[in-house]
């Protein structure tokens with residue numbers, strides 16, 4: 001069984017395990033923003049099937065997301081969840097517009113923006129740029145997984161699963177780690193470049 005920190009190092013270093021990775025046992029689950037238009041396998045240099053991929057607009061947590069992640073962690077024994085935001089995110093731009101101009105999108109898109117705004121309030125950080133909104137929301141998304149799922153929280157507490165909240169740059173591939181929970185919290189490098 002892969003340990004959380006080893007799984008993170010595999011993604012961080014873009015390593016493909018020499019022993020092969022069974023497609024029904026992914027090394028990590030990636031919960032990401034749906035508008036990123038990126039190949040998650042390419043971001044972390046993994047083969048198809050090595051990552052359990054879930055995306056929603058603005059990486060908002062709902063019961064379907066929790067059910068998918070609980071399946072990955074409990075049934076597939078995935079030792080790591082990466083919550084992945086990205087630079088220049090349209091969802092975070094929408095949240096910043098809402099913050100600055102009280103301009104909310106209609107329909108269910110509004111709920112996504114409200115989630116991001118709530119993240120800013122909970123973090124208590126200045127919402128003075130799309131980057132600061134994205135940083136607050138990516139950390140709070142990781143926290144929300146533990147707060148809303150006792151199953152995931154228990155796995156983080158007993159250190160059989162870690163959570164990394166990070167953002168990726170689409171221009172240079174650099175990944176910034178904004179927070180880490182569980183067995184990966186001793187990970188020293190907060191910024192690394194995917195080459």
Ligand SMILES: [Zn+2]
Nearest residue numbers: 033035089090
């Ligand atoms: Zn996005």
